[in-house]
Amino acid sequence: MLSVRNVYKKYPGAENYAIDNLNLEIKGGEIFGFLGPNGAGKTTTLKMIVGLLNPDQGEIFVDGHNVANEPILAKRAIGFVPDNPDLYQRLTALEYLNLIGDVYEVPRDLRSERIKYYLDIFGLNNASKDLIQSYSHGMQQKLALTGALLHMPKLFILDEPMVGLDPKSAHLFKEIMKEHVQNGNTVVFSTHVLEVAERICDRVGIINKGKLIACGTMAELRASRGSADETLEKLFLELTEEGETSEN
Amino acid sequence: MRIKLVGSLFKSLLNTQYGFSAMKYYYLKKRQRIWEPILIILALIPTSIALITGLLQLVDTIYNLGTMLGQPQLVLLLSILTAQIATFILAFSLVVATFYFSNDLKTLIAWPLTPQEVLTAKFATILFSEYLTTLLFIVPVWVYYGLKTSASFLYWLTALLGVLTLPILPLAIATIIVIFLMRLVNISNRKDLLAIIGGFIVLILIFGGQLYLQMKLPQDPQIIMEMLLEKSNGLIKYAGRVFPPSIWLTQSLKDASNITGWGYFGLYIAVTIVSYLLLLALAKRVFYQGVLAGMETGKLTKKKSLSNYEIKTRSPLLSLTYSEMKMFLRTPPFVLNGLVGYVILPIMFIFQGVKFNNQPVDLSIITQSLSPQLLVVFVALYFAVMGVMSSIPSTAFSREGKYLWNLRVMPVSAKTSMAAKLTAAQIINVLGSVLGVITVTFFLKLPVLPVLAGMIIGIVFSFAVSGLAIFLDLTRPLLNWTNPAHAMKSNLNTILALIGLAALVIPTIYRVLGHTKAGTINLMILEFLIITVLLAFVTYWIWNRYGEKFYKKM
Numbered sequence: 001m002l003s004v005r006n007v008y009k010k011y012p013g014a015e016n017y018a019i020d021n022l023n024l025e026i027k028g029g030e031i032f033g034f035l036g037p038n039g040a041g042k043t044t045t046l047k048m049i050v051g052l053l054n055p056d057q058g059e060i061f062v063d064g065h066n067v068a069n070e071p072i073l074a075k076r077a078i079g080f081v082p083d084n085p086d087l088y089q090r091l092t093a094l095e096y097l098n099l100i101g102d103v104y105e106v107p108r109d110l111r112s113e114r115i116k117y118y119l120d121i122f123g124l125n126n127a128s129k130d131l132i133q134s135y136s137h138g139m140q141q142k143l144a145l146t147g148a149l150l151h152m153p154k155l156f157i158l159d160e161p162m163v164g165l166d167p168k169s170a171h172l173f174k175e176i177m178k179e180h181v182q183n184g185n186t187v188v189f190s191t192h193v194l195e196v197a198e199r200i201c202d203r204v205g206i207i208n209k210g211k212l213i214a215c216g217t218m219a220e221l222r223a224s225r226g227s228a229d230e231t232l233e234k235l236f237l238e239l240t241e242e243g244e245t246s247e248n
Numbered sequence: 249m250r251i252k253l254v255g256s257l258f259k260s261l262l263n264t265q266y267g268f269s270a271m272k273y274y275y276l277k278k279r280q281r282i283w284e285p286i287l288i289i290l291a292l293i294p295t296s297i298a299l300i301t302g303l304l305q306l307v308d309t310i311y312n313l314g315t316m317l318g319q320p321q322l323v324l325l326l327s328i329l330t331a332q333i334a335t336f337i338l339a340f341s342l343v344v345a346t347f348y349f350s351n352d353l354k355t356l357i358a359w360p361l362t363p364q365e366v367l368t369a370k371f372a373t374i375l376f377s378e379y380l381t382t383l384l385f386i387v388p389v390w391v392y393y394g395l396k397t398s399a400s401f402l403y404w405l406t407a408l409l410g411v412l413t414l415p416i417l418p419l420a421i422a423t424i425i426v427i428f429l430m431r432l433v434n435i436s437n438r439k440d441l442l443a444i445i446g447g448f449i450v451l452i453l454i455f456g457g458q459l460y461l462q463m464k465l466p467q468d469p470q471i472i473m474e475m476l477l478e479k480s481n482g483l484i485k486y487a488g489r490v491f492p493p494s495i496w497l498t499q500s501l502k503d504a505s506n507i508t509g510w511g512y513f514g515l516y517i518a519v520t521i522v523s524y525l526l527l528l529a530l531a532k533r534v535f536y537q538g539v540l541a542g543m544e545t546g547k548l549t550k551k552k553s554l555s556n557y558e559i560k561t562r563s564p565l566l567s568l569t570y571s572e573m574k575m576f577l578r579t580p581p582f583v584l585n586g587l588v589g590y591v592i593l594p595i596m597f598i599f600q601g602v603k604f605n606n607q608p609v610d611l612s613i614i615t616q617s618l619s620p621q622l623l624v625v626f627v628a629l630y631f632a633v634m635g636v637m638s639s640i641p642s643t644a645f646s647r648e649g650k651y652l653w654n655l656r657v658m659p660v661s662a663k664t665s666m667a668a669k670l671t672a673a674q675i676i677n678v679l680g681s682v683l684g685v686i687t688v689t690f691f692l693k694l695p696v697l698p699v700l701a702g703m704i705i706g707i708v709f710s711f712a713v714s715g716l717a718i719f720l721d722l723t724r725p726l727l728n729w730t731n732p733a734h735a736m737k738s739n740l741n742t743i744l745a746l747i748g749l750a751a752l753v754i755p756t757i758y759r760v761l762g763h764t765k766a767g768t769i770n771l772m773i774l775e776f777l778i779i780t781v782l783l784a785f786v787t788y789w790i791w792n793r794y795g796e797k798f799y800k801k802m
Contacts, residue, residue, distance in 0.1 A: 012278070012280075013278060050657050051656060051657065051800075052653060052656050052657065054800055054801070071659075071800070072659045072660065072661060073659075075657060075658065075659035076659040078657070080657045082653060086650045086651050086653065086654075087651070087654065088571065088575055088651055088654060089651075090574065090575045090578040090579055091571060091574060091575060095571065095574065098559065098560060098561075098562075098567065099567050099568070099570075099571045100658075101559070101561070102561060102562050102563065102564055102566075102567030102568075103564040103567060103568065103658045103659065103660055104658075104659060105564070107561070108559055108561045111559055111561070112559040115559065131578075
């Protein structure tokens with residue numbers, strides 16, 4: 001579903017690569033957690049996948065489409081929620097969702113059904129005709145999720161999705177991710193909440209200083225460390241600290 | 249008030265608004281985009297020289313006329329009045345945007361600052377912008393007067409203090425009006441609409457006031473001359489009735505060497521200070537209330553069920569166009585900046601029409617001097633000029649600001665995205681331009697057929713020109729703005745688009761004059777049609793060739 005091949009990215013003026021020869025293969029029907037310390041390159045990677053940034057080298061394929069050469073086909077397969085979803089403040093929620101429905105060409109009946117479904121479960125139905133600028137951060141987050149799920153994307157990408165969500169919404173959201181995968185789709189998300197990643201991810205990738213330092217199921221990661229009962233938190237700290245030590 | 253703190257805040261706000269640190273970073277440290285300041289300077293030097301030369305010629309004429317009438321200081325009064333009226337008009341939309349629609353307000357209100365401190369810092373940033381425009385018109389005039397009258401040191405000192413204080417009073421008055429207006433409109437949940445209507449009412453009042461004065465002035469030149477010669481300061485006093493502080497400043501400059509002049513200067517400064525103190529008092533009472541009321545849009549409406557008919561399906565192009573227009577029209581600073589040009593011409597003509605009705609004027613001279621062919625070209629050019637001057641196409645992507653990611657992740661091509669922005673800009677431009685052309689046609693009784701032909705060509709011509717302006721914005725969007733007015737007013741793309749348009753319009757006018765002289769004006773229409781088609785083709789080619797590339801880079 002997602003293939004990241006030999007990708008490099010350096011920001012103008014920076015000395016080091018933000019992403020340094022990243023390779024990643026994510027199959028259809030899995031939840032993939034992308035972990036890493038602040039500034040490790042998680043958001044940069046996700047932005048390159050959705051077409052918000054261009055890699056300096058390498059290729060990214062989404063559902064078999066090269067993001068650089070077939071951006072529209074690739075984007076059509078993606079639903080994206082950024083870490084801070086700045087939605088069009090001067091549109092109402094319904095206008096925003098209709099816009100999304102139009103550009104992703106979601107048929108009227110399906111669109112109507114899905115909008116009602118998600119607005120209901122997120123508790124936004126009564127505010128659907130209000131301007132987005134009147135929404136709280138959490139409400140905007142839920143609206144962004146609704147927009148991203150409206151076309152039932154094959155690849156659902158989320159950058160720090162739990163930030164700003166109350167416990168009930170966070171729980172609901174985890175259920176939605178699971179449901180989305182059960183329908184044969186793929187979910188990729190970055191997070192700092194290691195418990196969430198440990199509990200719901202089929203596989204996790206740990207990135208540090210632009211390099212993928214570990215990738216696999218929890219069992220594979222534990223096996224690689226030679227310890228059967230290590231928590232993800234411990235693994236994460238060991239791996240990222242090793243990176244620091246080897247740098248020094 | 250903590251002056252040091254206000255100074256520090258002012259410095260930061262100014263830096264954010266003009267991007268000084270960003271300029272230093274890109275131009276000096278990174279040595280990137282150095283062509284930008286060079287191009288601006290290259291464009292500004294001849295423009296400024298031409299402006300100042302023209303201004304000095306006008307000043308010379310007015311000075312000589314004033315000297316003949318025993319009122320050489322007439323030129324000073326006119327410069328002061330012009331600068332203060334211009335400041336007042338320019339200030340209005342800037343104050344609305346900076347005080348009420350700025351992204352930094354949430355942060356500033358949360359900081360331990362008093363409303364007066366925030367207001368002073370924001371007021372000073374607008375004052376800085378006003379200096380940039382008024383200095384260009386004031387300094388050459390006052391220097392000219394000083395040199396002509398071999399003025400004393402005290403004149404130069406008064407002039408320096410006068411220049412620095414000149415925009416404060418009209419800016420304070422504009423700010424007081426806005427603060428009152430925003431306090432009133434924010435009590436309603438239609439505040440955006442009311443802010444826009446309020447803005448246009450102020451505009452109408454300005455023109456209405458101007459018309460009132462014009463109607464009050466005697467129409468017979470003979471009577472005006474008699475009035476001027478009646479007293480040595482006749483016209484000065486008459487004009488000064490509009491705005492007395494302008495007389496006080498004029499008199500203080502004229503009599504800078506004696507006690508009368510300093511008396512007037514004291515009076516002028518006192519009124520300026522009082523206006524500012526009044527503003528501070530108002531700030532303490534209602535400024536934050538207005539801002540906070542504006543933020544209280546969280547009052548969600550009562551239960552509204554979602555029915556099937558509310559789900560409308562459109563093509564991506566149509567849907568993007570529709571959303572673009574909605575977002576533009578719902579953002580008061582965009583509307584006030586973008587639509588003001590379209591409204592000025594009809595308002596002026598409607599007021600002039602009222603004036604003409606009182607004092608019948610023979611308009612046939614204007615109509616006769618315009619051949620139908622010339623009319624076609626001028627109407628067509630009007631559409632293109634208005635399109636670019638509105639800055640709507642040249643800020644199409646800049647206006648997205650931090651919301652641009654929404655567009656970028658959508659599965660639409662650069663061409664669709666640009667076409668949606670162009671269609672939205674052109675719907676506004678065509679409606680606005682048609683309104684202006686119809687008003688002028690009605691009042692000047694212009695022949696309908698050439699006007700119609702000009703409108704049709706104008707729509708195609710402005711499509712091509714606006715298309716290029718949108719492409720320009722795609723290549724270098726200004727996305728990190730803090731208030732929506734910044735996206736439009738401080739956007740270099742509008743200036744670059746205007747320079748490009750001038751490069752197109754000026755040769756066209758020369759060709760028109762050439763054809764008129766040669767008696768080949770019919771050829772001009774053909775030539776203009778060819779230019780229009782070529783330009784449309786060039787725009788289409790550029791979009792196709794480079795659109796996707798810059799869209800990805802954006």
